[in-house]
Amino acid sequence: MQDHEHKFAEYLAQKGLKLTAPRKYILLEAFKLHEHFNAEELYEKVKRVTPEVSLATVYRTLPLLMEAGLVQSALRSSGRDRYEHIYGHPKHIHWLCRSCGAIMETDLQPINETIAAQAKTIRFEAQDIELNIKGLCWKCTANDNENQPDES
Amino acid sequence: MQDHEHKFAEYLAQKGLKLTAPRKYILLEAFKLHEHFNAEELYEKVKRVTPEVSLATVYRTLPLLMEAGLVQSALRSSGRDRYEHIYGHPKHIHWLCRSCGAIMETDLQPINETIAAQAKTIRFEAQDIELNIKGLCWKCTANDNENQPDES
DNA sequence: GGAATATTGCAACTGATTCTCAATACAGGG
DNA sequence: CCCTGTATTGAGAATCAGTTGCAATATTCC
Numbered sequence: 001m002q003d004h005e006h007k008f009a010e011y012l013a014q015k016g017l018k019l020t021a022p023r024k025y026i027l028l029e030a031f032k033l034h035e036h037f038n039a040e041e042l043y044e045k046v047k048r049v050t051p052e053v054s055l056a057t058v059y060r061t062l063p064l065l066m067e068a069g070l071v072q073s074a075l076r077s078s079g080r081d082r083y084e085h086i087y088g089h090p091k092h093i094h095w096l097c098r099s100c101g102a103i104m105e106t107d108l109q110p111i112n113e114t115i116a117a118q119a120k121t122i123r124f125e126a127q128d129i130e131l132n133i134k135g136l137c138w139k140c141t142a143n144d145n146e147n148q149p150d151e152s
Numbered sequence: 153m154q155d156h157e158h159k160f161a162e163y164l165a166q167k168g169l170k171l172t173a174p175r176k177y178i179l180l181e182a183f184k185l186h187e188h189f190n191a192e193e194l195y196e197k198v199k200r201v202t203p204e205v206s207l208a209t210v211y212r213t214l215p216l217l218m219e220a221g222l223v224q225s226a227l228r229s230s231g232r233d234r235y236e237h238i239y240g241h242p243k244h245i246h247w248l249c250r251s252c253g254a255i256m257e258t259d260l261q262p263i264n265e266t267i268a269a270q271a272k273t274i275r276f277e278a279q280d281i282e283l284n285i286k287g288l289c290w291k292c293t294a295n296d297n298e299n300q301p302d303e304s
Numbered sequence: 305g306g307a308a309t310a311t312t313g314c315a316a317c318t319g320a321t322t323c324t325c326a327a328t329a330c331a332g333g334g
Numbered sequence: 335c336c337c338t339g340t341a342t343t344g345a346g347a348a349t350c351a352g353t354t355g356c357a358a359t360a361t362t363c364c
Contacts, residue, residue, distance in 0.1 A: 016340095016341085017341070017342090018329080018330050018331070018340085018341055018342070019330085019331095020329070020330070020341085020342065020343080021329085022342085022343070022344095023342090038320095039320080039321080040320085052343095052344080053343090053344085054343070054344045054345070055321095055344095056321090056322080056323085056343080056344070056345080056346090057342085057343065057344075059320090059321060059322070060322090060342085060343090076228065079319075079320070079351090079352080080319095080320070081320085081321085093267075093270065095271075095274065095276050095278075097276075098279070104274055104276065106270045106273075106274060107270075110266045110270075111263045111266050111267070114262045114263050114266075115245075115263070115285065118245065118258045118259075118262070119247075119285070119287075121258075122247065122256055122258060122289075122290070123289075123290035123293070124247050124249075124256065124285070124287055124288070124289055124290065125287045125288040125289075125293050126247075126285045126286075126287040127250070127286055127287035127288070128285065128286040128287065129283075129284075129285050130282075130283070130284045130285070130286070131281075131282070131283045131284075132281075132282045132283075132284075133267065133271070133276070133278045133280065133281050133282070134278075134279055134280040134282075135271075135276055135277045135278040135279035135280065136276070136277040136279070137274075137275075137276055137277075138274070138275035138276065138277075141275070141277050168309095168310085169310070169311090170309085170310055170311070170360080170361050170362070171361080171362095172310085172311060172312080172360070172361070173360085174311080174312070174313095175311090190351095191351080191352080192351085204312095204313080205312090205313085206312070206313045206314070207313095207352095208312080208313070208314080208315095208352090208353080208354085209311080209312065209313075211351090211352060211353070212311085212312090212353090231320095231321080231350075231351070232350095232351065232352095233351080233352085
């Protein structure tokens with residue numbers, strides 16, 4: 001059993017919940033997805049393995065995965081909540097281009113210390129850090145400059 | 153005319169849009185609200201001043217205020233998009249307590265440099281920085297440690 | 305003041321997420 | 335292994351935030 005499966009099983013047991021086949025498959029597929037995904041996308045993946053699983057169950061399982069610390073919510077996009085699995089992955093900064101919709105990631109490590117210091121000051125126990133930056137990627141900046149001769 | 157009114161008027165003119173009464177009131181009320189708000193809450197405020205304004209118009213105006221750089225989206229909460237006015241206000245980090253729902257704010261300044269450096273590296277033009285941290289505030293940390301006899 | 309055009313309120317609509325409920329699967333004890 | 339009490343499920347209905355079409359209205363600029 002993989003590490004994340006074990007952690008999920010543990011979490012469920014501790015909560016008095018059951019480790020069912022649908023939940024196993026949803027966890028598995030979530031960890032196969034190596035980009036961000038929304039509920040529907042995860043559902044499509046799971047359906048390929050076990051077609052009888054319903055979208056409702058995916059929606060019901062996602063919060064469990066989050067509480068178990070296996071998945072975290074990511075940059076919401078086009079009206080849909082998005083997620084990413086995080087167990088064992090370092091956190092990162094998300095850069096969303098408002099023009100082309102591209103999402104880039106960089107290391108969050110450099111600011112962790114600063115955040116930890118502030119957390120200490122206000123006595124906050126940080127569990128989840130989400131740093132999203134919206135703007136223009138270099139490609140779209142280039143395009144903008146061409147079409148917009150004057151900026152002042 | 154206040155500074156933010158002026159900036160909004162300027163933005164609209166530049167876009168060939170009209171400065172209407174509903175838009176003025178929505179802007180005004182948004183700047184009176186000194187916490188985060190969602191569309192419905194802003195609508196309620198506006199309605200007290202001009203009852204004939206519709207919720208749809210609030211929804212239609214919010215994106216304009218964001219594009220004008222007067223309002224920015226904040227921590228989404230209970231399925232609703234939330235906003236805060238920002239014109240002239242320094243950006244800040246949001247700390248959301250998962251237990252009691254309290255939202256605290258701290259200065260974003262200390263990490264700005266780091267972000268600017270990364271932005272430069274990936275050649276990204278940052279317009280909007282959103283740093284949200286979820287966890288437990290000091291009150292709830294205390295509660296969790298002391299009285300947690302029957303949570304199962 | 306008048307024309308051209310943007311905007312509005314209203315209600316109907318959309319699409320994501322949640323809920324209801326009867327049927328089913330799981331965990332633990334026998 | 336089978337039984338029992340409970341948690342869970344699938345399917346579809348329901349909900350709810352946010353959007354849109356449209357005819358009436360307001361604004362801008364001349």
